[in-house]
Amino acid sequence: MKFVDEAEIRVEAGDGGNGVIGFRREKYVPRGGPDGGDGGDGGSVYLVADENLNTLIDFRFERFHRAERGKNGQGSDCTGRAGADLELKVPVGTRATDKDTGEVLGDLTEHGMRMKVAQGGFHGLGNARFKSSTNRAPRQKSNGTPGEIRWLSLELMLLADVGLLGLPNAGKSTFIRSVSSAKPKVADYPFTTLVPNLGVVRQDAQRSFVIADIPGLIEGAADGAGLGIQFLKHLERCRVLLHLVDLLPADQSDPVENAKAIIAELEKYNPKLAAKPRWLVFNKIDLLLEEEADEICQKIIEALDWQDRSFQISAFQKKNTDDLCREVMNYLDSLPDESEQQKDLQEEVAFKWDSYDKKSLQTDDFDDDDFDDDDDDYDVEVIYTKE
Numbered sequence: 001m002k003f004v005d006e007a008e009i010r011v012e013a014g015d016g017g018n019g020v021i022g023f024r025r026e027k028y029v030p031r032g033g034p035d036g037g038d039g040g041d042g043g044s045v046y047l048v049a050d051e052n053l054n055t056l057i058d059f060r061f062e063r064f065h066r067a068e069r070g071k072n073g074q075g076s077d078c079t080g081r082a083g084a085d086l087e088l089k090v091p092v093g094t095r096a097t098d099k100d101t102g103e104v105l106g107d108l109t110e111h112g113m114r115m116k117v118a119q120g121g122f123h124g125l126g127n128a129r130f131k132s133s134t135n136r137a138p139r140q141k142s143n144g145t146p147g148e149i150r151w152l153s154l155e156l157m158l159l160a161d162v163g164l165l166g167l168p169n170a171g172k173s174t175f176i177r178s179v180s181s182a183k184p185k186v187a188d189y190p191f192t193t194l195v196p197n198l199g200v201v202r203q204d205a206q207r208s209f210v211i212a213d214i215p216g217l218i219e220g221a222a223d224g225a226g227l228g229i230q231f232l233k234h235l236e237r238c239r240v241l242l243h244l245v246d247l248l249p250a251d252q253s254d255p256v257e258n259a260k261a262i263i264a265e266l267e268k269y270n271p272k273l274a275a276k277p278r279w280l281v282f283n284k285i286d287l288l289l290e291e292e293a294d295e296i297c298q299k300i301i302e303a304l305d306w307q308d309r310s311f312q313i314s315a316f317q318k319k320n321t322d323d324l325c326r327e328v329m330n331y332l333d334s335l336p337d338e339s340e341q342q343k344d345l346q347e348e349v350a351f352k353w354d355s356y357d358k359k360s361l362q363t364d365d366f367d368d369d370d371f372d373d374d375d376d377d378y379d380v381e382v383i384y385t386k387e
């Protein structure tokens with residue numbers, strides 16, 4: 001699965017501060033010379049890669065970013081303070097392009113990498129600078145130069161190796177929180193997650209994989225129930241699916257039936273997706289005694305006639321989650337390298353965040369009724385109201 005996240009922003013560096021005209025005025029010092037100070041340089045705008053971020057969504061809501069202007073100079077040869085630089089944090093992997101010229105400014109490929117995207121203005125000179133043997137009282141000064149202004153388009157492309165499947169409340173988001181730095185919202189009500197979240201699981205310095213948390217599926221999803229299957233298509237390019245099963249559902253439902261329901265939906269949606277490598281992950285073992293958990297897991301395995309691998313974890317207590325991630329990593333490493341193939345697939349990008357409703361980005365109003373729509377134009381922007 002490939003995710004493309006895009007945002008357009010306007011960055012404005014600060015203007016340089018102006019120089020000023022000033023003369024020394026002091027008792028007993030007649031005709032004190034020129035002492036107008038220089039302005040300060042304007043602040044520049046930088047992009048800084050931060051591994052704790054994984055989407056550009058914040059830039060959809062805040063599109064204008066301005067660094068501080070340099071202060072004007074002052075009398076008594078005082079130089080104006082330089083404007084502070086502005087640092088905008090972006091996810092690792094972000095590419096910045098000048099929207100007007102199409103020039104790629106660069107890719108921020110490593111955590112901490114810093115790239116200047118708008119140069120602050122140069123300071124103006126005060127009249128003290130124009131003093132010469134022929135002009136000892138110059139009435140000249142210069143103004144600071146304007147800061148650079150650019151429209152940038154930011155793009156982030158990530159490939160998810162692992163997709164999470166499960167009913168609402170199975171603990172998918174809890175799991176991704178436990179094993180990666182992604183921090184999607186977790187709550188004890190269904191459909192907490194409304195858009196996919198990506199997390200990067202670092203195994204060691206060289207090895208990592210990307211995991212995608214998608215909204216929960218429910219029975220009838222293939223026919224449009226709940227958030228439907230619109231997100232399932234994004235799992236088609238994952239290399240392994242983890243099916244999370246809640247061993248002790250709060251709604252007293254039967255874990256066996258629950259697991260069956262997800263598999264049925266998957267098969268109904270797309271047999272090819274259902275044929276993908278898929279592992280069962282029994283979650284919430286912390287709520288049960290070991291024997292009880294074993295018993296329920298065994299029952300599910302038998303009922304499904306499950307032949308593939310299965311794991312018992314507590315996403316919440318991070319029990320066995322590291323083992324699971326290690327197994328996933330080893331499994332991914334054992335697969336043939338797909339990177340060559342991926343290069344040819346650029347145009348087949350599966351998911352764009354174009355589900356964000358443009359209208360609602362322009363207005364603060366949010367209409368709850370939007371969620372009742374049956375059509376495919378789902379409104380998802382609400383989860384980005386800050387927690």
Ligand SMILES: Nc1nc2c(ncn2[C@@H]2O[C@H](COP(=O)(O)OP(=O)(O)OP(=O)(O)O)[C@@H](O)[C@H]2O)c(=O)[nH]1
Nearest residue numbers: 168169170171172173174187191192193216315316
């Ligand atoms: N005791 C226990 N609770 C858990 C565990 N994992 C998740 N939970 C709880 O289960 C509830 C649902 O967790 P989420 O991670 O939001 O579930 P989800 O699968 O992402 O749900 P949706 O986004 O609605 O599809 C939350 O109250 C979690 O605290 C676990 O391992 N043990």
Ligand SMILES: [Mg+2]
Nearest residue numbers: 172173192193
């Ligand atoms: Mg969730």
